[in-house]
Amino acid sequence: MQEITIVKVGGKVVETPESLNELLNDFVTLPGLKVLVHGGGRSATKVAAQLGVETKMVDGRRITDLETLKVVTMVYAGLVNKNIVASLQARNANSVGLTGADLNLIKAVKRPVKEIDYGYVGDVESVQVNELMDLINKGVIPVVAPLTHDGKGNMLNTNADTMASALASALAKHYKVNLVYCFEKKGVLSNPDDDESVIKELSHKLFKEHQETGVITEGMIPKLDNGFNALNAGVIKVSITNTQGLKGGLDKGTLLKKD
Amino acid sequence: MQEITIVKVGGKVVETPESLNELLNDFVTLPGLKVLVHGGGRSATKVAAQLGVETKMVDGRRITDLETLKVVTMVYAGLVNKNIVASLQARNANSVGLTGADLNLIKAVKRPVKEIDYGYVGDVESVQVNELMDLINKGVIPVVAPLTHDGKGNMLNTNADTMASALASALAKHYKVNLVYCFEKKGVLSNPDDDESVIKELSHKLFKEHQETGVITEGMIPKLDNGFNALNAGVIKVSITNTQGLKGGLDKGTLLKKD
Numbered sequence: 001m002q003e004i005t006i007v008k009v010g011g012k013v014v015e016t017p018e019s020l021n022e023l024l025n026d027f028v029t030l031p032g033l034k035v036l037v038h039g040g041g042r043s044a045t046k047v048a049a050q051l052g053v054e055t056k057m058v059d060g061r062r063i064t065d066l067e068t069l070k071v072v073t074m075v076y077a078g079l080v081n082k083n084i085v086a087s088l089q090a091r092n093a094n095s096v097g098l099t100g101a102d103l104n105l106i107k108a109v110k111r112p113v114k115e116i117d118y119g120y121v122g123d124v125e126s127v128q129v130n131e132l133m134d135l136i137n138k139g140v141i142p143v144v145a146p147l148t149h150d151g152k153g154n155m156l157n158t159n160a161d162t163m164a165s166a167l168a169s170a171l172a173k174h175y176k177v178n179l180v181y182c183f184e185k186k187g188v189l190s191n192p193d194d195d196e197s198v199i200k201e202l203s204h205k206l207f208k209e210h211q212e213t214g215v216i217t218e219g220m221i222p223k224l225d226n227g228f229n230a231l232n233a234g235v236i237k238v239s240i241t242n243t244q245g246l247k248g249g250l251d252k253g254t255l256l257k258k259d
Numbered sequence: 260m261q262e263i264t265i266v267k268v269g270g271k272v273v274e275t276p277e278s279l280n281e282l283l284n285d286f287v288t289l290p291g292l293k294v295l296v297h298g299g300g301r302s303a304t305k306v307a308a309q310l311g312v313e314t315k316m317v318d319g320r321r322i323t324d325l326e327t328l329k330v331v332t333m334v335y336a337g338l339v340n341k342n343i344v345a346s347l348q349a350r351n352a353n354s355v356g357l358t359g360a361d362l363n364l365i366k367a368v369k370r371p372v373k374e375i376d377y378g379y380v381g382d383v384e385s386v387q388v389n390e391l392m393d394l395i396n397k398g399v400i401p402v403v404a405p406l407t408h409d410g411k412g413n414m415l416n417t418n419a420d421t422m423a424s425a426l427a428s429a430l431a432k433h434y435k436v437n438l439v440y441c442f443e444k445k446g447v448l449s450n451p452d453d454d455e456s457v458i459k460e461l462s463h464k465l466f467k468e469h470q471e472t473g474v475i476t477e478g479m480i481p482k483l484d485n486g487f488n489a490l491n492a493g494v495i496k497v498s499i500t501n502t503q504g505l506k507g508g509l510d511k512g513t514l515l516k517k518d
C-alpha cells in the first residue's frame with residue numbers, strides 16, 4: 001500500500017498570507033501522497049460581522065443558521081479553499097479544492113436538535129472515496145473545506161477535525177495513512193502552562209486519565225477523540241503538533257498510541 | 260468519440276432556487292456526458308453591496324479590485340457553485356465544483372492595463388483537461404465557476420462565456436462536443452423587439468452583417484465571438500437558447516454555422 005499524509009490545519013494558519021506560505025512550503029516537501037484539510041473560522045466570523053450576521057458559538061461550535069451557512073460556504077469553499085489551491089498550483093503542486101458535496105465525498109445528517117439547535121451543522125454519515133482516490137493516485141492534492149452535504153441539496157457546516165478523521169479512516173482501507181493535526185501548540189501538554197511539556201506518546205488510557213484530572217480540556221478533547229477514532233479505524237500514525245512539526249519527518253509533537 | 264454537452268447558464272438562472280431547480284431537472288435529463296458552466300454576477304453584486312464594496316462595471320464587465328476579487332471568489336466558487344453541486348447530488352448526479360485553479364484547469368493572464376484597468380480579470384491562456392477527462396469519463400459532472408488562476412497564486416475573475424468556449428474547444432480534441440449558451444431569450448433575434456424572431460441558423464457572415472447593421476449588439480457580440488471560436492476549434496454544435504431550450508433535444512434556439 002502507498003503512504004499518504006493527511007494534514008489538518010486550523011483556520012489561523014491558512015488565513016494570513018505569511019503563515020499560509022510557510023505552511024505550504026513545508027507541506028509540499030512532505031514525501032508521497034498528500035491531502036490538506038483546512039478550517040477558516042476566523043475569516044468566517046469576520047465576513048459574518050461585515051455582513052451583519054451575528055456569530056453565536058456554543059462550546060467552540062458555530063451555531064449555523066441559514067445566513068451563517070451562506071457565509072461559511074462562501075468563506076470555506078470559496079475564499080480560503082481557492083486561495084490555498086491557487087497557492088499550491090503556484091508551487092507546481094496540482095491540487096483540487098473540494099467540499100464533502102463534491103464527488104459525493106462526505107455525506108452528513110443535520111445534527112438533531114437536543115438541548116441546542118446547532119442549525120445547518122452536519123454529523124458525518126458516510127465517506128465515498130472512489131473518485132477521490134483516482135485523483136490522489138495521479139498525484140493531485142485534495143484540499144478539503146469543512147463542509148458536507150445532506151444528499152437533499154443542502155450544504156452543512158462540519159467540524160474540520162472530524163472531516164480529517166473520517167477521510168483518514170476511509171482512506172486507511174487503501175493506503176498507509178498518516179494523520180497530522182496541526183494546531184498552535186507543539187503537542188498535547190502535560191502542563192498547560194508549559195509549552196515545552198509535550199506528551200510524546202499518548203495512549204487512550206492516559207488521555208482518559210488526563211481528561212479526568214483536567215490536564216486535557218476543552219477543544220483538545222474532541223480533537224483527540226477524532227484522532228483515536230482514526231487510529232482505531234486503521235490509520236497508521238496520528239500525531240498532534242504545530243506547523244513546525246511538518247518540517248523534516250512526522251515524528252514531532254504528540255503521537256497517539258493504542259492501549 | 261463520446262458525446263458531451265457543455266451548458267453555460269447565466270447567473271440569474273442559478274441564483275434563485277426555483278429557476279435553479281427547473282434548470283437542473285432539465286439538465287440531468289440531457290443524454291451522455293455533461294459539464295455545467297455558471298455565472299453568479301447578481302449575487303456577487305448583492306454580497307459586494309452588503310460588504311460595502313462598490314461594484315463598477317465597464318461594458319458589462321466587472322472591474323475587479325482586490326476586495327471585489329474576494330467577493331467573486333466567495334460567491335462564484337463558494338455560494339453559487341456548491342449550491343449547484345449539492346443540488347445535483349440530491350438528484351443522484353455525481354458532480355464536482357471546480358474553478359480554473361482546481362486541477363490546473365484554466366490558467367489565465369491578468370488582463371494588461373490599456374485604457375481601462377480591469378484589475379484581477381483573467382484572459383484565458385491555457386486549458387489542461389487530463390484529470391478533468393478522467394472524472395468526466397466516470398460520469399462525474401464538472402460544475403465550473405467563472406474563475407481562473409495565474410499560476411502565481413492569484414485567482415482571477417474570468418468571463419463565464421469565454422471559459423465555456425475555452426473548455427469546449429479543449430474537449431473537442433477528445434469528444435463530440437455540443438456547447439449550449441443559455442440566456443434569457445429564445446435565441447439570437449432578428450428583431451430585438453420581437454422575442455419570437457429567433458434566427459434559426461447564424462453563419463459567421465450573417466453575424467457580422469447583423470453586427471454592422473446593429474441587429475446584434477452589446478453583450479451578444481462577445482457571446483457569439485466565443486461561440487464561433489468554439490465552432491472553429493472543432494466543437495460539433497454551438498447553440499444559443501434559453502433554459503427551455505434544454506428540454507427534449509438540443510435543436511432549439513439559434514444554431515451557429517460555419518460560413
